[in-house]
Amino acid sequence: MTLSLSDPTWYPIASSEDLPFRHVYQGQLLGRELAVWRADDGNVNVWENRCLHRGVRLSIGINEGGELKCQYHGWRYANRSAGCTYIPAHPADAPARRIENRTYPVREAYGLIWSAANDDQPFRPFAGAEGYDWFPLRPMPVNAAPEDVLAAIARLAPDDQPADILPGLAIRFGGTYYFVQPVDASRAVIRGLLSTQPDLATLRSNNETLSKLRDRLERLAARKPAPTPLQPAFDKVSADLATMPDIAIPRGNTITVVVKRKWTSADGVIGFELAARDGHLPTFQPGAHIDVHLPNGMTRQYSLTNGPGELMSYIIGVKQESASKGGSKVLVETVREGDLLSISEPRNNFPLRRDAVRSVLIAGGIGITPLLSMARFLDKSSLPYELHYFTRAGEQVAFRGDLEALHGKVILHTGLPRAQIGTTIATTLGQWSFAQHVYVCGPAAMLETVRDTAAAQGWPEESIHYEYFKNDKVIDDSSAFDVELARSAMTLHIPSGKTILEVMREAGLTVPSSCEQGACGTCLTRVMEGEVDHQDVYLNKSEKVSNSCMMTCVSRAKSARLVLDI
């Protein structure tokens, strides 16, 4: 038989015990090098053994429990999806979420880790697999052609018990199975399975038998011409997986999720666990949010609280406001466990740097959600951080159990009077020094306090990161002006009382938007000419002053005409 690169057979590639937590195992199947690692949730990942940046082997990377970090340049990839979650040198501190390493199918069964070169065949147990507590022998790598190894094992069978050759380079005699893992054309690993738990003497004797077999096979192989090694192609990552989604393309792709769990996380905060119906959800970055499409037709943004590599479900926290106009109220009052919801892919307007010497996370109320996610990422990477969580009363502390599981400095500030909140923030921040970053999420007043205090204490704008949930400002839409859409070759008149976004939609354009209150950044547009009347809370001061970009959902023009890059 000749080995084929596209052979869809499932072969064992490791023993379960080869994958202790926080280890990265180096494997190979049919010429392809594999990085194999177990995440803290038990999931086994089988990936192509190279970082997408420079092809450095990921088997020398660091298994952080939810992400695998490349040792050389710090690129990180998420458990389950192999989606890249961090590129240190990326100007936006956030990679395109679609950059993904190549993964291979995986199954853990009978004390072995199984994989295949492709997804063409479902995994099936070998005949007689069920009903035993299998014990994997010490794997025996052999520098010889896999088919020669198989033939040699067959000759180990006693005369009265001829070997039973099974599909997939497997062989059975008595209660013992041997699987030959085809590493390459001239290399194999013998993986034995015993149907009973052996004692040490049995293990020694098996090991001795296989060692002798290996030595004999290698002596024979050395006398034969070596077969040509398999030449797996290093496919380029497809453009779809390796590029930033174009801002002008509406991101209409939605995912259907099941409300797996709904619970009261704190007084006034309802937790929702949204699970994928099949497999895992897309990769996300700390600080990312999803749009949730509500039964009443509204769309609302909620931050993910998940830690790294937790892709089986997203967990969000929703504030239960008695005076709520509709969005969250619908979610809290009418959506039940078992219901289906449409959500967007995660987007990140609140990227976390992971090269800081000190990260200060400040949360007010429900603003804890993105910061909890950030804390979990920093925690798993053993990076220094402190999380300050301000609530009016102790009962309002949401996700308390999750906070207690963190190893960083988590400080709850409960029921402080407003003045004291200010001084606490000032003391917490201290004077800025190089590579310190602060992240804040909470009510508008708190954001202002943190921004002003930080600025007063020498923190540069680039080191202050914040996310608004909503725009509390009163929008003045009394102006009227023209917009020229440079790409669309269209001029539109914007009357008072209508937003640029609304008029563009009426004119038949499909433009992305989400919160429509100047808080989320989805409708960010480049401005080519004209003076903008910014009314959003998304852009920072210097971005606003630069007059080079704007939010079309709330902002308007001070000049008679604006030219936009749409």
Place this chain on the structure above:
Amino acid sequence: MITLYDFELSGNCYKLRLLMSILKLRCDIIPVDFYPGRQHKADWFLRLNPFGQLPVLKDDELILSDSGAILAYLAKTYDETGLWFPDDPAVTSEVLRWHAVADDITSTASAARLALGFFYDFDIEKAQKGAHRIFRLMDEHLWFGEKMGRDWLCSPAHPTTADIACFPYVMLSEEGGIGRQDYPALRRWTDRVRRIPGFVVMSGIFPAGRALEQA
């Protein structure tokens, strides 16, 4: 006062830096240009160590050479716990046995690395084969060790100088063209060594991720 005559890229010098870091010992480093300067064959160095080999360690007036011998000296002199080079004769002989293996690793894996990276005139293929032979034995020893609940090369329930002596040129083997894919138990052991409190890196030897228990 301890002084180490050191070459940053030498695994044998790194063994001493590693143990001194673990024992929290301070030392002065005197760099010796092993390559390309060949200062280890210079007259002033040969007066320190007539064998013309790095490392050399000076502790006040005492001048010592051979990394394995110095590891034993440092542990016996400065390790108050007595764990790194235990006094029990049976364990001492076990440790010395693995110090000898460390020398075998130097003459194979390190020789291949010197040939490929430092242009030494060694038989690369022979050195690589020799390294694979030792790594196979180590992998087997460590796999059965794990089965018996032993994490380290020697029988005590903690690392000894034997682990330090064998570690660097195992980690640097790829620089000599010797892959470690076939030695999963050996690779797991290198994770454990890299998690010893006080572990330091050198060029080519990088840290492991934190273990789950400590994370």
